[in-house]
Amino acid sequence: MKNILNKYIYLSLFLALSLVITSCDDDDLESDASKVVPIVTAINGEVVAFIGDTYTYTLKPYRGGSEYIWSITGAEIQPVEGRKDQINVHFNQFSEPVSLSVYELAFNGKSSDPINTGITVFGTPCDWTIEMQDAFGDGWNGASLSFTFDGFDGGEFTLDDGDELTQKVPVPDGSVVEIKFNSGDWDEEVTFQIYDGNGTLVLDAGPTPTIGTIVSMTNSCN
Template identity: 30%
Template sequence: MKNKFLKTILAVSAICIAFYSCKDDDTLPVDFDDLINTGVPFAAEITTNGSTNVNKLDPSSSSFSKEYQIISPAGGTDVTKVEVFVSLAGQNLTTDEALLVTAESSSFTNTDGGYPEVAISFDGASIISALGVDPAALEGGDRFNYRLALTNPQGTFSDVSANFDNQSADHTFASTVVCDSPTLPAGDWVIDMQDSYGDGWQPTTSNGGGPGITVTLSNGTVFEIGLCTPYEAPGYACTSGNSAGTRTITIPDGVSGDWVFNGDFWGEMSFQITGPSGSTVATGTPGTAAGPIALNLCNE
């Protein structure tokens, strides 16, 4: 058994060191006030709603939105529009940028008297149409890359400040092409699990807190998956192995299912999910946030 107290002390120490380091302004790559003082407007992301993945099998079913705050020395009121450009970096083809969305200032909102905000919606069919590509030519893992550009009377700005690495300006992001099928491929699915600290999985509490992955099938079957923790009775059929372990589940024909990752309390858990054909359909790295696991079934 690992020393849980030592583990806690190390985690707290790391936080303290990070906090102390942040007190030295000379070491910061970004000074938010300085970025504003350059006079260049920029967009700061507030939230993302929905998965940014684009389903190759049904692009129109893939939709998400992002909300941004528009910031400038003039309080954001000088920004007349926000444009979003998209390009494709794929295994079989790449494209130049194309204009995807234009949000005029008339669509901005300001409910609390602060900086204006804008919500921008995206859908897979529009993304593919803007680039003029054939969905059949897409492959799982291809990436759509997006770039925001803000316009005010001074001009149009996207790379707002190379000196500050754009860390305060959320002007770029990406989405991944996946294949989401209405039913799951039948057969044996393999889940390989690792824990970098070597004391099993603790998804939701410092001592454990149940399975790290839950698979719920449409026929009512539920699989609870995770590495056994030495700190508490797991309460489910966990997999032995402090540092690594493998679980195989069999999914019957004609069922759908939800795969959910339940969290990573210490930031130590990783996993790889292999479908029946032998292709890797999902991965998780240490610190992955709790939520649905998007399966890439393009090669299944």
């Protein structure tokens, strides 16, 4: 009888202690939930695309219990199955600016400020042509032509050796293309011709071409 009574006492104490621990855990969960501060600090992905491209974008940081609300202007969002922290973006036009944004909606109902990233979309490129000549026949001796498209680097081109060279340069449709001539040691030997994607002569320069910006225009591949 005494043993049964002792077991009853121990069982009662165990149940009481379990209730206390459970109550503390619930309080801790409620307390922790109120401390969660939703935040998104970055969107990782391409900042330049061509029309027709599809790229994946990933947010940072990621919290498993949260929802993430994505939105975009000027392109299409395609969900990534099983991933709340990622989306695919399909670029279907380039006349309207593209802006991608996301914010976190935490399980406690709080939401973060949205974070935004702009994406430059170019039209399908067409090839411009540079015909380069050097009167002495030993290349341009450090001179070069630099291309930019809407401010993005499009490459630098030169005649390393010899008396002539033809180069193709893919230039995006609808972009503002700027071309600069960078001086070398013997600019008086340098001549070149630049043709747009339709084969139209844009510039015939040299000897001693003008240093700096020599072409600034909107490219049309039609």
